[in-house]
Amino acid sequence: MRQGKLTNAKLRELVIDKIEPQNEETVVGAGVGEDCCAVITGDLCVVSTDPITAGGKQTGVLAIHINANDIAAAGAAPIAALVTLLIPPSAGEAQVRKLMNELVQTARSLGIDIIGGHTEVTDSVTRTVVSVTMIGKPVVKGKMFKTSDVQPGDDIIMTKYAGLEGTAIIASDFSGELSLTEQERKELARIKESLSVVKDGRIAAETDGIHAMHDITEGGVLGAVCEMCEASGTGARIDLSAVPVLPLTSRVCTKYGLDVYGLISSGSMMIAARNGNRIVEAMRANGIPATVIGKAGGQGVYDLSSGQKRAITPYPADELYKVLER
Helix, strand or coil: CCCEECCHHHHHHHCHHHCCCCCCCEEECCCCCCCCCEECCCCCCEEEEEEECCCHHHHHHHHHHHHHHHHHHCCEEEEEEEEEEEECCCCCHHHHHHHHHHHHHHHHHCCCEEEEEEEEECCCCCCCEEEEEEEEEECCCCCCCCHHHCCCCCEEEEECCCCHHHHHHHHHHCHHHHCCCHHHHHHHHHHHCCCCCHHHHHHHHCCCCEEEEEECCCCHHHHHHHHHHHHHCCCEEECHHHCCCCHHHHHHHHHHCCCHHHCCCCCCEEEEECCHHHHHHHHHHCCCCEEEEEEECCCCEEECCCCCCEECCCCCCCCHHHHHCC
């Protein structure tokens, strides 16, 4: 593809025409020549942004999920997204179409409007970079959750399973090496359908006793626990043996020598709350697996699963890169 901005005709064909607003909050959406967009929230406007550079075959899907998950962890519902695509000249139009289909379909599945952004072909990148800015409104009017609001004595609850996103990326990009069985292919499909915590966040936001939430992304379970504790200035005691892991994730980690607790885990939420068992019941009643894995308090972050107190520190890089850098 030729470097620079797409022609208006190509911008319409490859990007704009795929976007159809769904929400009444969208006042001004994506359009040729429109430099700004507008949404009505009628409340706090919750905003988050993240690029995705290691999504493999799932880039479009994950770009929406990881940003919607950040919004959900604040107790808000994502309603609109701005998408920036930086495309290398070596890419073809078919790749852009596929990426846009993933972005649009994933956003639509979550009720999110893509309302604008930027698309450019540039030799500054060697592979397509997708950056999304997500806009949300509180599930409970005027109420927002911060990672730093963990309180000593809170139970630490985890939804779903460790390593979901990492498993989705590795098992998709290296399916030939893994020689997946039919049962594992079905499990992989279910994992890909469970990468959102928007529903988890909505349920938590409507449940009393929640103090903080954090989606489990780069750094996995270890990173998420340490980030919550660092932000709030409290310690935690965690039982890593209580962290649920799916069979396919275990096989992926064994084959590539990965620590599942340090593997990127979008699709899972970490929650700090006064009554962990009540939160678990609320999640399970809505079809979301959830487990109490520890308690906040004291100084330092420790794993008690071995019967001894072992200090927990996050890895310098996510375990996923051990595979991607091969």
